[in-house]
Amino acid sequence: MSFLALGDSFTEGVGDPSPDGEAEFRGWADRVAGHLADHVGEVRYANLAVRGKLMRQIVTDQVPAAVEMAPDLVSLCAGGNDLLRPGGDPERMARVLDHTVARLRAAGSRVMLFTGVNVSTGYMRTTIGLFARYYMNVRAIADRHDCLLVDQWPMRVLTDPRAWDEDRLHMSPEGHRRLALRVAEVLGVPTERRWDEPWPEAEPVGWRQARREDLVWVKESLGPWIGRRLTGRSSGDAVTAKFPEPITVKGTAAPVTPASDRNVT
Template sequence: MRPASPGARAWTRYVAVGDSFTEGMSDPDPTTPGAYVGWADRLATLLAPHAEEFSYANLAVRGRKLADVAGPQLDAALELDPDLVSIVGGGNDLLRPRADVDTLAARLETAVARARATGADVLMATPTDPAGAPIIGRTRGRVGVYIAHIWTIAEQHGAFVLNQWACDFLKDWRMWAQDRIHMTPEGHRRIALAAYAALGHDPADADWHVPLPAQAPPGALETIRDNAQWARDYGAPWVQRRLQGRSSGDTVSAKRPGLLPVEHDDRTTRRSTP
């Protein structure tokens, strides 16, 4: 690993709050069936070598909206006295047709201000560019407004920002799982490196941001078949949960509710095969 860039901090207590993205969905944990690794876990393993004593907690739960992320999750996070908190939420809210982006931004700003008032540094993340994605693609306008708020909040409160909108490699569907909503292990690996760089560190993998080699686009029949399968396996169940007022995380609890030491795991930097 390369040394930290000038000005990069050595944090000792990192706590992540958020939804399925921060929980790490579609990045399976080979040691625990049904569990996930994800970008935040991978970021923790990158940060750990910079401190003599480092610990990490992850309170994120799939399906959670910003009210939970910036409310109960953040409450629990601040009780752990972190010096770095990643607060990533709002994506599930933005999927709702009547989402009030300004209200979401105000809630996010309050959360960031609370964390900063304790002396902790804060890492936020912009949503990815949803152009071309089924269902989510329709939210592109409100996502853009939300991103403008995120950068404003960061400037006003001295927070770090992981700019996923600028991650061109995410425009490649090979970085996305079959549900087209969550990232593959390679996607999570690269986002962890992007977050590491956003925090002022210098990733050892100099090419993490380089797009994958081009490949031939799928044929028309293959596209129709894949879209039909996606609608059946993922689209319809998602719509049904929304209509029934259910969430994929209703029976899920935080995978790492307390601060624990982090062991080195070379999956963090080892390139995965999309």
């Protein structure tokens, strides 16, 4: 089986540091490749996702390679960075996504799409309506093209703060782990754990501690993010895809085989 992941930081795995040092981040897609390999024995896996990429960049830089590779399964999540910018148009993003999915399906690949998590607090409060409109279109596109759909919107377990990294934009390792289990479920791949296991009871956070955490977030995450937007820079400007060519993932406990065992072609 072959699996190719396309997208931005969500699919690159930002927020989930790689335990083996082979890449900066692991993420749900690498974990899914491991689940698939445990199920079928071996998977050819590539990940072209790069943090900060807009829809047009994903379509221009990543999709042609996916069409050429024509893997059995392509995951595609794009448009979030566009909607966080001024003038984000969910209907325009949906039209581009629809055309892109048609290209991937015509190449013979099964396509897996995603909605996002229903988080309407903090900086997302003013944009959640745009995202909701976009995800309604994503569901319609999935139906129209017979795609797999990982609908995160009703996954309340992912609204827990512990599912998110300190930057409050990317998932934490536990968030990525739970999402990978949900993706495996959508794919019909059995796993030993469940994505919707209840979280352990959390220690209450006092008002002063919460405000200190807010200040740290503004300084270390929100401020730099705004700065990049004002100067036209992206977090992915100097980043390249971690697995631009397919690697062989074998059915072991590790989500990606060590470099010495990889069969890269």
